[in-house]
Amino acid sequence: MDNKNLNVSCDSDFFTRFQCPYCNSEFKIENSFFINEEVVYNICCPYCGITNKIEEFMTEENLKEFQSELENMAIEVIEELFEKTLNNAFKGSKFITFEKKKNTFKKKKVDKAVTPDDMHEINIKCCDINIKIDSYRKEAFCIKCGESNE
Ligand SMILES: [Zn+2]
Numbered sequence: 001m002d003n004k005n006l007n008v009s010c011d012s013d014f015f016t017r018f019q020c021p022y023c024n025s026e027f028k029i030e031n032s033f034f035i036n037e038e039v040v041y042n043i044c045c046p047y048c049g050i051t052n053k054i055e056e057f058m059t060e061e062n063l064k065e066f067q068s069e070l071e072n073m074a075i076e077v078i079e080e081l082f083e084k085t086l087n088n089a090f091k092g093s094k095f096i097t098f099e100k101k102k103n104t105f106k107k108k109k110v111d112k113a114v115t116p117d118d119m120h121e122i123n124i125k126c127c128d129i130n131i132k133i134d135s136y137r138k139e140a141f142c143i144k145c146g147e148s149n150e
């Protein structure tokens with residue numbers, strides 16, 4: 001899965017929220033990081049410094065949203081197939097015409113995760129990445145290389 005296509009919500013500064021599976025703390029990563037890196041497999045928790053697959057760091061809201069988007073994508077594929085089948089079935093018939101109806105299948109409304117503009121922004125110097133962490137924390141591990149930054 002290409003993370004650039006991962007259409008998850010971000011806050012007004014284009015930071016996406018993640019949650020560490022180990023310490024349950026939340027942090028945000030600037031979206032440009034994912035664009036610059038192209039493919040991100042692993043990230044490191046800025047609080048406890050443990051590295052894991054990026055999916056493990058996705059918040060429940062982000063996962064839910066991602067899932068509904070996937071379901072909608074699947075519906076589109078089914079709809080297209082259904083339409084093709086019907087068109088072929090009625091091809092050449094003078095008496096029956098198949099009228100194309102939009103949205104034959106109900107699409108789920110995608111619940112966009114609400115990402116409030118909280119936490120404070122810091123720059124991780126070693127890899128030049130901007131992240132947001134809880135305001136009372138001053139040092140953080142680099143989400144890319146795991147080095148401790150202050
Ligand atoms: Zn952690």
Ligand SMILES: [Zn+2]
Pocket residue numbers: 124125126127128142143144145146147
């Ligand atoms: Zn680094």
